[in-house]
Amino acid sequence: MSQARLMDGTALARRIIEETGERAAVLTERTGTAPCLATVLVGEDPASVTYVRMKQNRCRKAGITSRHVALPAATTTAELVGAVEALSADPGVHGILLQHPVGDHIDERAAFEAIAPGKDVDGVTFASFATMSFGLPGFVSCTPGGIMRLLDAYGVDPAGKRAVVVGRSAILGKPVGMLLLARDATVTYCHSRTRELSAAVREADIVVAAVGRPRLIRGQDVKPGAVVIDAGYNAGNVGDVDFDSAVERASLITPVPGGVGPMTIATLLEQTVRAAARQLGVAEG
Amino acid sequence: MSQARLMDGTALARRIIEETGERAAVLTERTGTAPCLATVLVGEDPASVTYVRMKQNRCRKAGITSRHVALPAATTTAELVGAVEALSADPGVHGILLQHPVGDHIDERAAFEAIAPGKDVDGVTFASFATMSFGLPGFVSCTPGGIMRLLDAYGVDPAGKRAVVVGRSAILGKPVGMLLLARDATVTYCHSRTRELSAAVREADIVVAAVGRPRLIRGQDVKPGAVVIDAGYNAGNVGDVDFDSAVERASLITPVPGGVGPMTIATLLEQTVRAAARQLGVAEG
Structure with a gap:
């Protein structure tokens, strides 16, 4: 069969961010307040510093202001929870992103749960997980939400698959x-304890690889015509899917980079503007 | 092959309730306070009235006091939320059971979320769903928790299956x-939108039927030697599994009644005593 069509996350994310920027501009004009995302970073892990800076840059381009809270690596759970609670209570902050990992000495879950559900634009709280699971309104985790947007954009309806x-x-x-x-x-x-992973993957009309093991899923594991979403991110821009062999069997496939990655940040920005609209009392279009 | 061994939920539930009663007695003696489960019933649906009465009777036998809040069918969401919040704040109540359904005019989710997580002994809140999902400490939904206890009691380790x-x-x-x-x-x-349900079920080492359609799963759908858990409950004491044909293929199977059903209430009582122990500051054994 012919090679799979690529699912272009870069182009889709750009469109979503443009639309988000337009909504942010309208919101700012109507209310006099720009949407604001607070970013919280504990310590100075270089990868985390880079991620946070990238998110802030994208925010700026989309007309979202950001407020950064940098805490030392030695921050305690109580201090981090206090900082997040302060942001949850602050009417000038519409969304909160707590960059993880936060360090092994901190109870990350306690810190996540300090995020007010209405500001959980990164979709990390218990409440957001439950609303996602029960199909209720709420914020989604950004990468999973981005994956669903990709499927929709390429006309893949999961129903019955x-x-x-x-x-x-x-x-x-x-x-x-x-x-x-x-x-x-x-x-x-x-997952790691699954026996006969290849056989299980071969049943799939839609495969989502999200395990963080380079090239774990090979072409021979892909059912011909399947949709392959590679959400893996490994050193050297390598995904969890062996692209070169999978592209020969799939009907649609995400490249790495340029597939799922850009969608994560697009979802974050989109949810931040939605959160701001709600908190500023402006009905969504 | 030979007939499956029955998984006797009645006997296991009796043992758990006995142990729970012993723990309740020790707790009452040490603290001067008996564990207390509050039951909340909206309206007078006969099945719900029966369920609640049965739960209260079992509580009594296990040394758990119960407090009943009966609300009229016309209760509003705000009134129900208020009643549940009052129980959540009441130090004399250790566990809360909101019998559902509560009526279509009520926002059931809002009422569930008014249950303090530490008193959610029925495992219905967003927080309980998330802790179950993430393998964190917390209360489990009673029927699912009871199913896991049945598997453990019969030596079925789900790992890798x-x-x-x-x-x-x-x-x-x-x-x-x-x-x-x-x-x-x-x-x-x-679920209802699954194509080729029989083929999917035949892959299973462990089948949990929990859909509420009488005899949906037939023997021919069961992989020889599989463990079959019938959590269905349909009119006339009929489960979701066609027992007579499935018993010929399974290695272990739950009868209906007497399988999963009794485990639900055992889990409820066990979790109520655990909640009381925590709230009364007594370490668990």
Whole structure:
């Protein structure tokens, strides 16, 4: 069969960010207040510093102001929770992003739960996970939400299809499976303890690789015509899918980079503007 | 092959309730306070009245006091939320059970979320769903928790096994799948939109039928040697599994009645005493 069509996350994310920028401008004009995303960073991990700076830059371009809270690596759980609670209570902040990891000595969950649900634009709280799982209104985790947008943009309706999610992390594997289930896919979660992973993946009409192991999913594991979403991110811009062999079997496939990655930040910005609109009392278009 | 061994939920539930009663007695003696479960019933649906009365009777036998809040069918969401919040704040109440359904005019989710997480012994809040899903400490939904206890009691380790959950309700299908995933099963969710349900079920080492359609799962759908858990409950004491044909293929199977049903209430009582122990400041044994 012919090579798969690429799912261009860069182009889709650009469109979403443009539309988000337009909505942010309208909101700012109508209310006199620009949407504001607070970013919280504990310590100085170089990758985290880079991520946060990238998010701030994208915010600026979309007309979203950002407020940065930098805390020392030695911050305690109580101090971090206090800082996040202050942002949750601050009417000038519409969305909160707590960059993780926060350090092993901190109870990350306690810090996440200090984010007010209405400001959880990164979709990390218990409440957001539950609303995603139950198909209720709320904020989604950004990467899973971005994956669903990609599927929609390429006309992939999950209803009745078999979806296999490889990975079960709290911010990626578990929520993307729940979002696919809410859209009526038959969803299988595979992970490090799965026996016969290849056989399980071969059942999938939609594969989401989200496990963080370079090239774990090979072309021979892909059912001909399947949609392959590579949400893996490994050193050297390598995904969880062996692209060169999978592209020969899939009907649609995300490249790495330029597939899922850009969608994450687009979802973050979009949700920030939505949160701001709600908090500023402006009905959404 | 020979007939499946029955998983006797009645006997296991009796043992758990006995142990729970012993723990309740010790707790009452040490603290001067008996564990207390508040039951909340809206309206007079006969089935709900029966369920609540049965739960109260079992509580009494286990040394758990119960407090009943009966509200008229015309109760508003705000009134119900207020009543539940009052119980959440009441130090004399250790666990809260809101009997559902509560009536279509009420926002059931708002009422559930008014239950303090530490008193959510029925495992219905967003927080409980998330802790179940992430393998964190917390209360489990009672039927899913009871199913896991049955598996443990019969030596079924889900790790590495393929589990298929048929049904995706918020209090049964979704959480039991998450509990199986947390125990390292490879989990597939099937539902009304699943194509080729029989083929999907035949992959399962563990089948959980939780959909509420009489005899939906037939023997021919069961992989020889599979463990079959029937959490269905249909008129006339009929489960979601066609028992007579499935018993010929399974290795272990729950009868209806006497399988999953009794485990639900045992889990409720057990969690109520655990909640009371925490709130009364007594370490668990």
